[in-house]
Amino acid sequence: MAKAITSVLAAAVFAIGTTADMPPATLGAGDTQLAQVIDFAIAKVTADGTLLAAKTRWDLKTVAALTCAASPDAYTVPAASDSVGALREVLDTGYLQIAALGPADWGVDGNYELDPPVGFWPDYVAGIAKAIADKYSLGRVQVNRTFYPSSTQVLDAVRTRRHHLTEPYFNTGAFYRGVPRRVGMHASCSVLGYDSTFFVNSSTGIASAAALASAVNGRPVGALSEGDWHAVAPVLPQGTPFQVYGSSSLLEQAVTNGEVFAGVVSGDPSANAGFTAFSSDVVTLRSFLLPAQRMPTPCPSPPASSAHAAQPSAAALAVLAAVWFWSLRVHG
Numbered sequence: 393m394a395k396a397i398t399s400v401l402a403a404a405v406f407a408i409g410t411t412a413d414m415p416p417a418t419l420g421a422g423d424t425q426l427a428q429v430i431d432f433a434i435a436k437v438t439a440d441g442t443l444l445a446a447k448t449r450w451d452l453k454t455v456a457a458l459t460c461a462a463s464p465d466a467y468t469v470p471a472a473s474d475s476v477g478a479l480r481e482v483l484d485t486g487y488l489q490i491a492a493l494g495p496a497d498w499g500v501d502g503n504y505e506l507d508p509p510v511g512f513w514p515d516y517v518a519g520i521a522k523a524i525a526d527k528y529s530l531g532r533v534q535v536n537r538t539f540y541p542s543s544t545q546v547l548d549a550v551r552t553r554r555h556h557l558t559e560p561y562f563n564t565g566a567f568y569r570g571v572p573r574r575v576g577m578h579a580s581c582s583v584l585g586y587d588s589t590f591f592v593n594s595s596t597g598i599a600s601a602a603a604l605a606s607a608v609n610g611r612p613v614g615a616l617s618e619g620d621w622h623a624v625a626p627v628l629p630q631g632t633p634f635q636v637y638g639s640s641s642l643l644e645q646a647v648t649n650g651e652v653f654a655g656v657v658s659g660d661p662s663a664n665a666g667f668t669a670f671s672s673d674v675v676t677l678r679s680f681l682l683p684a685q686r687m688p689t690p691c692p693s694p695p696a697s698s699a700h701a702a703q704p705s706a707a708a709l710a711v712l713a714a715v716w717f718w719s720l721r722v723h724g
Contacts (some may be wrong), residue, residue: 423477423478423578423682423683425469425470425475425476425477425478425479426477426478426479426482426556426557426682427578427580427682428467428468428469428470429469429470429479429482429524429527430520430557430580430581430680430682431460431467431580431581432464432467432469432523432527433520433523433524433527434460434520434580434581434583434680435460435461435462435463435464435466435467435581436464436523436527437516437519437520437523438458438462439462439463439464442516442519442522442523443516443519443583443584446512446515446516446519447512449512449515450500450501450511450512450515451500452500452501452512453587454584454585454586454587455584455585455586455587455675456584456585457582457584457585457675457677458581458582458584459581459582459677460581460582469527472528478553478556478682481556482524482533482556483528483530486530486531486532486533486534487533487534487535487536488517488520488521488524488533488534488535488536488556488557489536489538489554489555489556489557490517490535490536490537490538490555490556490557490558490559491537491538491540491546491547491549491550491554491555491557491558491559492504492537492538492539492540492546492558492559493539493540493541493542493543493546493559493617494539494541494638495509495539496616496638496639497639497640497641498511498616498639498640499511499640500512501513501561501658502514502561504537504539505639509537513559513560513561516560516583517535517559517560518535520560521533521534521535537559538554538555542618542636543562543566543568543617543618543619544568544569544618546558546562547568547569547573547576547577547681550577550681550682550683551576551577551683551684552683553683556682557580557680557681557682558680558681558682559680560580560583560678560679560680561658561678562619562678562679562680562681563586563617563619563620563622563623563676563677563678564579564582564676564677564678564679564681565622565623565676565677566618566619566622566623567622573681575684576684577681577682577683577684578681578682578683578684579679579680579681579682580679580680580681580682581679582677582678582679583678583679583680584677584678585675585676585677585678586623586658586675586676586678587671587672587674587675588620588623588624588656588657588658588671588672588674588675588676589656589657589658589669589670589671589672590604590624590654590655590656590669590670590671590672591644591647591654591655591656591657591667591668591669591670592604592647592653592654592655592667592668593647593648593650593666593667593668594665594666594667594668596668598654598668598670599668599670600670601627601670601671601672601673604628604654604670605627605628605629607653608628608629608632608653608654610629610631610632610633611632611633611652611653612632612633612634612635612651612652612653613628613632613633613634613635613652613653613654613655613656614634614635614636614637614643614646614647614651614652614654614655614656615634615635615636615637615643615655615656615657616636616637616638616639616640616643616656616657616658617636618636619676620656620657620658621634621636621656623656623672623674623676624656624672624674626674627672627673627674635651635652640657643655643657644664644667647667648666656672658676658678
């Protein structure tokens, strides 16, 4: 028994002294409260039909990919009198401060070049704001969007708490400054899943992701966001270049004139007879992203033989020595 305890504690104290630790994405108290309320609101709009109504209205092609049960009564949210931080701000001001990508026109997904924007995602966020207002008996919670030209700038703005959260269309599987977004940020419950779609000029004769991978041959692929590109990059040859476009029409124009060999969108491209569209065979989860408390630094652990291998601290070694000495006494 003493041997088992010694082995477990040896592993534990060595980990304590490791120089290659990567902390998880944790939240401050106020951010945690808002995250709880957002998850409740996601469950509420899924259960009460708001999500389905928005999908139907805009004929959005998505898949069900929920990481949390659509049972709003099962979620615990703070009382208004106990709220702090970001949640307190939302309740006091009546505004949800959102960092968004664009402004751009993404068709039925959302046209953010209009004021107010229209499309599936604007309708969905309006439903989230209403769910929060109803939960706290507020007359209304309004949405205030601030736009940034890149995903990284959006996440920087949320991480530094200039805004409460991102739009919910962010791909949780993409990267943020060298680390997975789920590590560098806090992801809400997923909203839905996108079956990312490639499209090419029909004259290419390409009709599958496998055929595209064989034919792309170093030519660029266009996308509407960094997240959309990160989603499909694994099914294309390593090193395939990409270009981000500010609207669906600009992306389709780039494919038409050969500026890029193919385009990728979340959902379907426009019904253009000159395009052949096909699944990427990749489904990505979409979520709100909120601030994480600390930004981890990517630092892979070096091999044990390296001169820079992680070493246990002096305190860890002292604890380990004490446990080893105790085990000798127990067993004579």
